[in-house]
Amino acid sequence: MIVVQAPTASDTRRIGRALAGLTQPGDVILLSGPLGAGKTVLAAGMAEGLGVDEPLTSPSFVLARSYLEGFMPLYHADLYRVGSSGEFEDLDLLEEARAGVLVIEWGEMIASRLADSRLTVEIKGAGSEPRTISFVPSGSWLGRPIEPAIVVNL
Template identity: 45%
Template sequence: MTNTETVALPTPQDTHAFGQALGGVLRPGDLVLLAGPLGAGKTALAQGIGAGLGVGGRVSSPTFIIAREHKAGSRGIPMVHVDAYRLGGSLDELDDLDLDTELVSSAVVVEWGEGSADRLSGDHLLIRLDRQVDDSRVATVERYGAWVDRPIS
């Protein structure tokens, strides 16, 4: 079962705040997939999620290292931040990251994970970010499985 909603994000600060609210409700085992073209705000959203989780360290794009684990902070939940862009949709390389093990104790956020990382859990959020002509963003949030009835902020 799926459920979809749209969220207007007029400024980068709004994108961060939306992520922070989402990070405030994430639990160990949660999977969030971020989709959208380059420059759409996926990393800004991931930074907000990290802030909401209270993770330690700076949240930045893990493009060249593929995955970065952020230690648990104020909420006691670590975050694994993955950039699947360089994996080119390779399921074998995604399996090598052992994310299903990380899902036991961490919130996992995967940029460019649509169509590959979604198979890690039937219970996940897919957030598609679209850049508008006026440079604002719109997030389309698709809820799958248990997320249909869970609040995101």
């Protein structure tokens, strides 16, 4: 596990940009943390890092948004309002996102249904508090230089 501090939202966004530089087609990144922790801010930084010009917004009410104009497609899902893992499977995002990166907010309920190769990011803190961000890599993420990429960008 890798743990870093992000004193500001700008730092959280920079961490997202740094993570984007480490992604590969087919990657899955799970973001967890309380409401207001900065999950969407981190995802927006990833979108910037992937060359997406369109502002990333929370897909809370539509469940998922696709950003296809960057270096690699970004699929952003927010499962806060999803009642079951079956609802997520109905979206067919895992198949659709194979050519890009799938970032899932509130994905704890479906984590056991995902491949073992993913990056789990937990953000602690809310409001004006500094954030503590933990990264738990598994599978293909184990060999990637997550900590150096993030530390250099903070």
